[in-house]
Amino acid sequence: MSGDLILHSGTVVTLDGRSSRHQAVAVRDGRVLAAGTNAEILDLAGPATRRVDLAGGTVLPGINDSHLHAMWWAESRARIDLSGMSTLRQVQDAVRERAARLPADAWVIGQGWHERRLEGVSAAGPTAADLAGLAGGRPVFLQHFSAHGGWLDGVGLRRAGIDRTTPDPEGGTFVRDPATGEPTGIVKESALVRVQQAIPAPSDAERLGLLEDALRELSRRGITSITDPLVSPALLRDYVALHNAGRLATRVSTLLNWGSYVTTSVPVLEEAMRYVGSITGLGDDMLRVGGCKLMADGVAALGTSWMSRPYPDGHCGGLVTEGEDDEEKVGNLRRLIEILHTHRFQVQVHATGDRACDAVVEAFADLLDADPWDARHVLIHANHPSDASIEALARHGLIANVNSLVKRQAAAGLVSLLDEEGWHRMMPTRSFLDAGVVVADASDAPVTDPHWPTALQMLVTRVPLGFDRPSGPDQRLTREEALRAWTVAPAYQDHAEGRKGTIEPGRLADLTVIAEDFAAVPDEELHALSTVMTVRGGEVVFEA
DSSP, X not given: OXXXXXXXXXXXXXXXXXXXXXXXXXXXXXEEEEEEOHHHHHXXXXXXXXXXXXXXXXXXXXXXXXXXXXXXXXXXXXXXXXXXXXXXXXXXXXXXXXXXXXXXXXXXXXXXXOGGGOBTOOTTOOXXXXXXXXXXXXXXXXXXXXXXXXXXXXXXXXXXXXXXXXXXXXXXXXXXXXTTOOEEEEEEETTHHHHHHHSOOOOHHHHHHHHHHHHHHHHHTXXXXXXXXXXOHHHHHHHHHXXXXXXOOSEEEEEEOOSOSSOOOHHHHHHHHXXXXXXTTOBOSSEEEEEEEEEOOOOGGGTOSOOSSOXXXXXXXXXXXXXXXXXXXXXXXXXXXXXXXXXXXXEEEEEOSHHHHHHHHHHHHHHHHHSOOSOOOEEEEOOSOOHHHHHHHHHTTOEEEEOHHHHHHHHHHHTXXXXXXXXXXXXXXXXXXXXXXXXXXXXXXXXXXXXXXXXXXXXXXXXXXXXXXXXXXXXXXXXXXXXXXXXXXXXXXXXOTTTSSSOOTTSBOOEEEESSOTTTSOGGGGGXXXXXXXXXXXXXXXXX
């Protein structure tokens, strides 16, 4: 076994069909050779084999974050982190401090604020006036924790060309003062595009460097695969450039997108299909086309999820697809899904509200009944599906890609927006699994920090931030079910269950090694699991 690897004297959690546990695992030529007792596996060693004593630690299948915006997360790592701030004063101080360190014309950019956790913000929400005079004439843009909205100061509004005469874009809103009609500084959904276009882009070299560093950081955290769910042609070129240069630290499955941040029009998608020249599965084990992403609605925190039950202001949100009314928007959503399905792309659709979830699942089911193939379409976020939709997901082999870290982070702010039953049932993971739906969990970074041990804890306990009780105790998962949502299920989503996701002979040797005995750590301490080694394709890419 010259040049190969043996990990021994710990626990190897295979997640195979028998949920086998072993003491050691051997790797040869980038793949799992065998797992078994210490004696069995150490007997396979040759003179050049590297032997690693696990010292009671645990080998897990490589962690797969199946919904992570890598470029956005890369950029966010240099922004002001507002996620832990609980007062308007803290935000203001952070903006003032960052501005003092920037050139005179630079944008001051932050991320992670939540209006329902900011003491000192008016009941109507934050405004540009709250940020006035803090940045010394520099424009300020603070992205909402959900990435579906943002907060600008007056200079930022002017730089983006937003004033009382600026029309709302399709699928987006420039929030306005009802008395004056002037923009308040809050933008929602596709209105973000105007702001993003006003912010100077990094150079090609800077952009590639940011992306490479972000992927390396994910590798240090034990993540061996990701799905990037909103990949433009430009970002796909960046991934190809890194891959060709041997600079991809993780495996990447891409979801292609040709629209704006939120809204994809039918004509644009039809035109893209004339030229794209690929289908789901194009690529190799390091970089592949996983499918395409669409947006159905927004997020409950901003009142843009399409819900049956009205929000406190009386409206129900809506779809972000084009159309004059709900019927036309649903029709356009179905047409978008149909175009991709017909061209043999796996379709992954962001849907949070109950009406949005049900509209997406109904479209998936109808198309698969009429034109069946192994699509494995995905309901992203899947916060409030009906029982009928859950049954349809299971019946058609569809996937629910949920976000336990988002629920953990956002639940406190949703108490006043959802009824008690809806608050507890949001993200019904147990109902999904019991019905036979494949459930993958993911960080949705940079909406949250991509910390998979905390996600496991949330799936098992369902105790959100700021609470000492679970949100939906009947929806909790077992520890192994939670781990499968970060390994086995994402491999299935990738159409790669025969190559990765478990530790079995012949599988890619993607391994995440933690210092702890996974079975012995209390549920409430799972967040403290520590990655000490990451192996991708048999290569040790991180070692503590």
